[in-house]
Amino acid sequence: MAADIAEQPAGFARLLEDGPAGAIAEVAAEVARRAPRSVLFVGRGTSDHAALYGAYLAEIRLGLPVASASPSAITLYGARPDLTGTLVIGVSQSGGSPDLAGVLNVARETGALTLAVTNNPSSPLAQAAELSIDVVAGHERAVAATKTYTAELLALLLLVEGIRAGDGRLPADERAALDKLPELAAEVLADRSAEELAQRYRFASSLVTTGRGYAYPTARETALKLMETSYLPALSFSGADLLHGPLAMTDPDVPVLAVVGDGPGGRSMRDVVTRLGERRADVVTIGAADVPGASARLAVPAVDERYSPLLDILPLQRLALALALARGEDPDAPRGLKKVTTTL
Known part of the structure; x- marks a missing residue:
């Protein structure tokens, strides 16, 4: 757990590199093009807390109504809500929980634009979604998630601000502020x-x-x-x-x-x-x-x-x-x- 915690400044820097950040910008631009009218998040445990952060961002920065999905309504009770015009975002470090993938599968069938945010781009969750973001946190040793959580936070921040920009590209001043995060994180951990x-x-x-x-x-x-x-x-x-x-x-x-x-x-x-x-x-x-x-x-x-x-x-x-x-x-x-x- 100590080793995972210590890797977070490097994880921020890695996600802000041109490749990963550019991939998120492409996803953000596609979401902006599709212009969803609402956002629905789904996650469990630590990833659900990252999703809650994403919900605050989406509601405040995008001005869209945001809700949290109840997976059991779909996976246990068989609900098939009409999600036309909704962006459904599944957040999971492993992408391996069947109920989360089940929600995205049903959402896709019922008219939603689906997006997976995960540390495993080949996971069932990523395969179920139309769009996918890899948070590139690397292998996490400890059972208690730490570096994958903050990687999810940063990925969601880049996504939402990219959607707000329209073309996925953050304004220069915002990008400059984000580039300071690795150094600031190192200071906190010291x-x-x-x-x-x-x-x-x-x-x-x-x-x-x-x-x-x-x-x-x-x-x-x-x-x-x-x-x-x-x-x-x-x-x-x-x-x-x-x-x-x-x-x-x-x-x-x-x-x-x-x-x-x-x-x-x-x-x-x-x-x-x-x-x-x-x-x-x-x-x-x-x-x-x-x-x-x-x-x-x-x-x-x-x-x-x-x-x-x-x-x-x-x-x-x-x-x-x-x-x-x-x-x-x-x-x-x-x-x-x-x-x-x-x-x-």
């Missing part, structure tokens, strides 16, 4: 604060993660990583949902990891941290600036809010790894889990 924080929460019995907007997928992915590597019960809420009830359970014994970046989502989260502070909750923020009410911070560089999820998750992956080791667990062999999970 910080050892996550290891120190792991010792602080070694004996925690539960934990809460929270974020809003583009940061919400980061909160959900963090909770999953903690659960699958440390077996630590972790509940994830959007900042808004946290205030609608779950806030009542927070206290000094329930650590809260709050992703607080720049932009509208980050500004809203500052109010959430204030409310948590009123309850004397032990709050750690992930972001570029100190936030009143927090007891500690995992620092990341200030970037455009759309790019933040690619950096914010890095120290949290390190935290999950370090916390598992501190609790005497083996994060490379989570009990009961395999690299490819098959669901029908």
